[in-house]
Amino acid sequence: MRINVxxxxxxxIRLLRDGHPLPGDLVKREEETRLPVFQNVGAHPVxxxxxxxTSRIVLxxxxxxVWFVDxxxxxxxxxMKETTDFIERRDQLQSQYKGQKVTxxxxxxxxxxxxxxxxxxxxxxxxxxxxxxx
Numbered sequence: 001m002r003i004n005v006x007x008x009x010x011x012x013i014r015l016l017r018d019g020h021p022l023p024g025d026l027v028k029r030e031e032e033t034r035l036p037v038f039q040n041v042g043a044h045p046v047x048x049x050x051x052x053x054t055s056r057i058v059l060x061x062x063x064x065x066v067w068f069v070d071x072x073x074x075x076x077x078x079x080m081k082e083t084t085d086f087i088e089r090r091d092q093l094q095s096q097y098k099g100q101k102v103t104x105x106x107x108x109x110x111x112x113x114x115x116x117x118x119x120x121x122x123x124x125x126x127x128x129x130x131x132x133x134x
Contacts, residue, residue, distance in 0.1 A: 007071050007109045007131040009043040009058055016041045016060045016067065027105075027126040028117060036065040051092050066097045072108040073133060083116040087123050107131050 005015070005026060021032040038060040046053040058069040070086055072078060083106070090104035104125040106112075112120075112129045120127045 005107060005128050005131040007073050007107055007133055009056070009071065012058045012069050012071065012107065013041050013043065016058070016069070022126070026128055028121065029126075033126065036062045036067075038062045038065075038067070046089065049093060049096060051089055053089070057089075061100075064100055066093065066100050066102045067105060068093055068102065069105045069107060072106065072110070074108065074110050077110055078106070078108050078112040078116055078127075078129075080113060080116045080119065083112075083119050083127075086120070087125065090123070090125060109133050 005011070016035065016038055019035045019037060021034045023032050024030055027033060039062060041058065041060040043056050043058050045056050055070070058071070060067040060069075068090065070089070072082075086104060086106050090102055094102040106120060106125070106127040108127075108129055109131055110129065112127055117127055117129075
């Protein structure tokens, strides 16, 4: 099954609820990534988690895993600074969900700098570039 990622909250919520594995080419990995089973998936303002930011994230909670998805609809490349901010938000969420592993997934309609993409992979998170806008 071919999965197309669209940079909208509704599309990401459906994708996480359905639980289809993420193909390796979608997240620049050698193998596909199996999604955990999530009991609760929804969009939330980041400030609800005590993080100083005005954006929204999609948060998916399971028994052992929490995934947060940051959707960036923009024209320019995602830089290293933006990816370090993304990982810091993941770390802040990890401190709130002790006992569960928090995984971040950055989805953008633009491209991601090569070093920034490598940094995200090092931190065991995922990134998808050039997602469809609608």
